[in-house]
Amino acid sequence: MIGSTNRDFSLEKFSQLCSAVADKYTFITMSEYVTAGDKLPERFVLMRHDVDKWAKNALKTASIEEKFGIKATYYFRNNKKAFVPDIIQDIEKMGHEVGYHYEVLSTAKGNYEKAIKLFERDVQKFRSICNLKTVCMHGAVLSKYDNRDLWKSYSLNDFGILGEAYLSAGESLNYFTDTGRGWNSKNNLRDFIPGKTEQFSAETTDDLIKLIESCEISNFYISLHPDRWKSNILNWSLFWIEDFVLNSGKKVLMAVRS
Numbered sequence: 001m002i003g004s005t006n007r008d009f010s011l012e013k014f015s016q017l018c019s020a021v022a023d024k025y026t027f028i029t030m031s032e033y034v035t036a037g038d039k040l041p042e043r044f045v046l047m048r049h050d051v052d053k054w055a056k057n058a059l060k061t062a063s064i065e066e067k068f069g070i071k072a073t074y075y076f077r078n079n080k081k082a083f084v085p086d087i088i089q090d091i092e093k094m095g096h097e098v099g100y101h102y103e104v105l106s107t108a109k110g111n112y113e114k115a116i117k118l119f120e121r122d123v124q125k126f127r128s129i130c131n132l133k134t135v136c137m138h139g140a141v142l143s144k145y146d147n148r149d150l151w152k153s154y155s156l157n158d159f160g161i162l163g164e165a166y167l168s169a170g171e172s173l174n175y176f177t178d179t180g181r182g183w184n185s186k187n188n189l190r191d192f193i194p195g196k197t198e199q200f201s202a203e204t205t206d207d208l209i210k211l212i213e214s215c216e217i218s219n220f221y222i223s224l225h226p227d228r229w230k231s232n233i234l235n236w237s238l239f240w241i242e243d244f245v246l247n248s249g250k251k252v253l254m255a256v257r258s
């Protein structure tokens with residue numbers, strides 16, 4: 001696998017995925033999805049990107065999608081390397097939706113009042129540079145707090161937010177995430193739609209492409225982390241090692257928690 005042009009989780013493979021999707025499906029962004037009501041397209045793909053570390057990696061996947069005429073949704077964490085206004089604005093200009101990847105409950109260590117103040121501050125920060133419509137929790141696997149729990153006590157409406165990438169996802173969406181290196185892998189503690197068991201899974205991106213090409217499924221909700229998709233073999237290898245260590249750690253966490 002290593003060294004071939006067919007490496008999984010490379011930008012080349014990402015292009016192949018985009019090509020397959022662009023051929024067979026139409027695209028909607030998260031805000032289009034949450035406001036569509038019963039007017040959803042018959043066949044669609046909702047492509048979501050969580051930008052955890054490097055905004056510049058998101059610029060690469062966004063440009064590839066633009067070439068294929070794909071409109072995706074990008075969520076940026078509020079940290080130095082992910083929140084880069086120029087890049088966020090460039091990606092928005094390509095026609096993609098941009099949003100806020102929040103983790104305020106884990107940052108505030110479970111203090112809800114503190115968390116919601118941080119949320120409000122960050123929403124203003126995003127609104128000062130882009131058109132913020134939807135948000136998406138950051139999984140924060142090493143934290144015991146689930147950032148989505150904030151919405152058991154507060155309302156997204158109060159902030160003019162149309163939807164949350166997990167909580168607003170309907171039962172009929174087929175969710176696929178690259179968390180844990182694989183699609184819907186077992187190395188995944190928090191990245192799933194609450195209360196839903198996915199019918200489909202794919203081990204490799206080639207499997208996912210085959211599923212797309214078969215047109216068996218009416219929709220795909222694909223969640224990707226641009227940080228994982230590398231063109232450079234050295235960066236790719238480093239991330240493979242990081243994933244391996246993280247997945248091993250998650251196995252320990254899962255054993256402890258169960």
Ligand SMILES: [Zn+2]
Nearest residue numbers: 050052138139
């Ligand atoms: Zn994240």
